[in-house]
Amino acid sequence: MSIVVGKDEMAAFLAEVFPQVDGMFTIERLENDLTVMRLHAHDRHLRPGGTVSGPAMFSLADVAAYVATMSRIGREALTVTTHCSIDFMRKPEAGRDVLAHARLLKLGRSLSVTDVLLFSDGSDKPVAHASLTYSIPPKG
Template sequence: MALQFTIPEMTSYLSEVFPQVEGMFAIDRMDEELLVMRLIVDEQHLRPGGTVSGPSMFALADVAAYVATMARIGREALTVTTHCSIDFMRKPEAGRDLLAEARVLKMGRSLSVTDVLLYSEQSDDPVAHASLTYAIPPKR
């Protein structure tokens, strides 16, 4: 399925529909096979012990799945998460951004299913795995 956005267009769209996360995420790669999204880690994302918090990792997985879906269907801001399962596998490395590798497994008319692996930057071992389903609004 051809993508409906370029990376700059998607970045602008995210700022438009979710201004509260502007500057928190960056898109490193976006094509038909893979989306790589970055959580730009700062103090607000840390938990005691200096590691990235679970809610911040969930946010990265969720936004990555949203972007991967939007890239394929276009401007459908009301597309919403209907399911998420996340396994936290190891502690993220302190002082590094987190990367999400998102792959759309199924793109239907009403649902998309995305698989997301999270990594600490410069590490080959995933820190979390998530599976997300998004509901796509019906065409009118």
């Protein structure tokens, strides 16, 4: 399914419906086969040792899957996460943003399934892998 909501409109939508995370994420790429999101890693996202925390990485994976889904179905703020499985494979590099590469695997009438790989900015070795399912509200 093709993109129906572009990058700029999606960024404005996120700012509107999730003002609490304003400035935390940037949509780097929004294409039919790949959504790339950036977590701007600040002190509040770090765990002891200076690396990005698990909850911050979960948030990035979740918002990347949300954007991948919303970009195909349109502005449906009540679309919600129903499942997430995340494997943390190595610690992110200290002082670096984290990038999410999200690929929509399935988009149906009521569910979407997204595969997300997380990387430290500048590295090609994934730091985490997530699989997320979203429930899409019925039309009408």
